[in-house]
Amino acid sequence: MRILLVDDEKELVSTLAERLAFRGIAADWAVSGEEALQMAATTAYDLAVLDVKIPRMSGLELQKALERQCPRMKFVFVTGHGSEEDFRSGSARAGKANYLVKPVNIEALVDKIRTLTGETPNGDAP
Numbered sequence: 001m002r003i004l005l006v007d008d009e010k011e012l013v014s015t016l017a018e019r020l021a022f023r024g025i026a027a028d029w030a031v032s033g034e035e036a037l038q039m040a041a042t043t044a045y046d047l048a049v050l051d052v053k054i055p056r057m058s059g060l061e062l063q064k065a066l067e068r069q070c071p072r073m074k075f076v077f078v079t080g081h082g083s084e085e086d087f088r089s090g091s092a093r094a095g096k097a098n099y100l101v102k103p104v105n106i107e108a109l110v111d112k113i114r115t116l117t118g119e120t121p122n123g124d125a126p
Contacts, residue, residue: 001025003047004036004043006049006050006051006054006059007054008051009051013029016029016104016106028045032056033061033062036048036066037065037069047117052077053080059077063077075098076099076109076112077099078100098116
């Protein structure tokens with residue numbers, strides 16, 4: 001399994017990638033939508049964790065662009081703004097995305113990643 005993390009806060013996203021690596025999840029990271037699209041053009045990702053509010057291209061806009069490149073990619077959104085109810089009533093499509101509020105609980109994120117990708121804690125598919 002390989003995932004892509006996208007957040008304009010470099011320290012946050014790099015630390016998150018490191019914490020996921022400690023849990024056996026390979027994660028690359030980008031600090032912009034444009035960078036994420038370039039990475040997805042050359043690497044096959046199973047899932048992307050997207051900040052809802054990133055400059056120049058929102059997480060929702062990035063999701064649409066990534067879906068065109070990688071139709072099977074799954075998504076988890078994170079944000080420090082608003083509530084889960086606000087997000088669900090917005091542009092995210094039911095069944096296509098999951099949502100976590102910052103600060104992100106790493107275990108909750110790992111659980112969502114494993115559930116969406118169908119992997120068990122030891123890395124095997126069920």
